[in-house]
Amino acid sequence: MAVEPNLGLDEVVDVLKAAGEPTRLRLLALLSSGDLTVTDMTEILGQSQPRISRHLKLLGEVDLVRRYQEGAWAYFRLKDDGAGVALVRHALAAASVADPVLARDRERLQSLKVARAERAQAYFSRNAADWDVMRRHHVSDEAVEAALLELLGDEPVDGLLDLGTGTGRILQLLEGLYRRGVGVDASRDMLAVARANLDRAGITKASIRHGDIFNLPLDGQTFDLVVIHQVLHFLEEPDVAIGEASRMLAPGGRLAIIDLAPHGLDHLRDEHQHIRLGFGEQTMTDWLARASLSVENFIHLRPEPDDGTRLTVTVWLARDGRETDAARPEATIAEGGDASWR
Template identity: 40%
Template sequence: MALLDVFRALADPSRLRIVHLLREMELSVGEIAQVLGQSQPRVSRHIKVLVDAGLALKRREGSSIFLTCAPSLLAVPLFNLLDASAGAEGDHWTRADRARLAAVRADRSAAAERWFAAHATEWDKIRSLHVPEAEVEAVMAELLGRDLGRLVDIGTGTGRILELLAPAAHQAIGIDRSPEMLRLARTKLDGQKLGEQPVELRQGDINALQLPDASADTITLHQVLHFLPAPASAIAECARLLADGGQLLIVDFGPHEREELRVEHAHARLGFSDGQIRGWLGASGLDLVDTRTLEGGELTIKLWLAQPCLKRSKVKAA
């Protein structure tokens, strides 16, 4: 019956076009309606059929609903069949949809450029206070290694850390509270995939992440902790997500006295000491296994690498 549902769902030309679009990139309902030239209510009815048949996944982000292809055992042979039937260039509908999809990408890029134009000064001011980001990223890659397994980047912002690390992961998820930031990340990561699986972006709160226990092999918190009023709670939530043998990398500022960052840029904490981080990690069942210090400006960048402690693993095994 599941196979019949799949073929019934694909029997409608509009739904077939939607599947082709979702294979290209994650799209909102409004963006799909824009490409198809149909009303949002009509598109929503098509989407319900695809979701019920297991061909698409939907998630809410603020007031918007986003769609992506659902991973399934049928996906690869089904997509191969669709590609073979359409030929290298696709039919006239596919070609027209790709052209309109380019307009959606252009709209996203324009929105990203407007946001950065409005905020570039404050970003550049903070960057000028510490070593170049390229140096930080090189140390991150060195500490984490080449096989990241299931990667979760919390506070993903513009998606730069996913762009850097996702190629070394089997699955990659970026989470941020801000819909504006997620729109920027979506523009940056447009078209990037891990095999058949695209990088996934979700809206969420770091203190209550909608992910199961032990579902991540690698977690990154890059320049996030200093914005949080309760860092210990965030680290505890990371510990809940981290599988045994996994790794958590925190990148943030060492202690400093730049009070204007609190006033002008909403920094809740003026950096962290090794002792603070070690204490919060230990309280959450994590061991601090490596630290790095990058000096070269008015602000010091610190990197803390943690893993689940042996005691936690033994308790689970018992």
């Protein structure tokens, strides 16, 4: 739930002073639409980098914008929460969509997003063959996504963290479930693809971050749902990544893992850089328990025909053990299956 304005008089004056300048208000309008670099903002507003940086510094001093580093680039966006941010959003909502200055800014922002999308599509096209090959190895993306949605149900999600976000598909799939989302990936090329996809879908409540899954650039205990989708089999120490994901969870939060069941397709090591050939039930359960997470449900999605050349995908759902006084659903294996967790 968004924080309602609850500021003292001096705080209101500070926020209004920071936001009440034409260039800074234009910047806030742009940053309410997603992540932008200083270079992006200089192109849109036609102002120098030092001037834009100075305005951003003033906005940051009153806690209106968030800055994060991605290699040599610094990205900015309007913060998700805070009484000052709520006040600014009211001001932005009062501005006419027909205002010629704001309309021109929106047009330039759209042109920037189109160029961003074209660059991302060029990268994706160069690498699409690998994704297509992998899709032929296991059940369809549609079946996996349906299973994930089934396990998650309609429990409200305030903060979603998608680790190894790739194309940003999970942020799009779960858009109706979360209030704010963050996708993290180690590949800057994939981050470009994800940003372009979020732009195309008009999703502004999710941001994309560059980061190491073993040492996330985020505050712990701030997400009530973390998703790791087809990432762990690329890692030398998947259990360590699960531990880091657990650190991100708020008390009672949930971790969803989508990955491969054990298999014997050894050629995937060389051809697609798989380090682990899937994960068994006991191994995954032990890792989750070590991270203070308890298994609620998991679903085995077996390919048809199951001829040994295609892979089974498992969707796991675990919950943080610090939850109190909440009814826990009984965990089951749902594959039209015959076993259950007790």
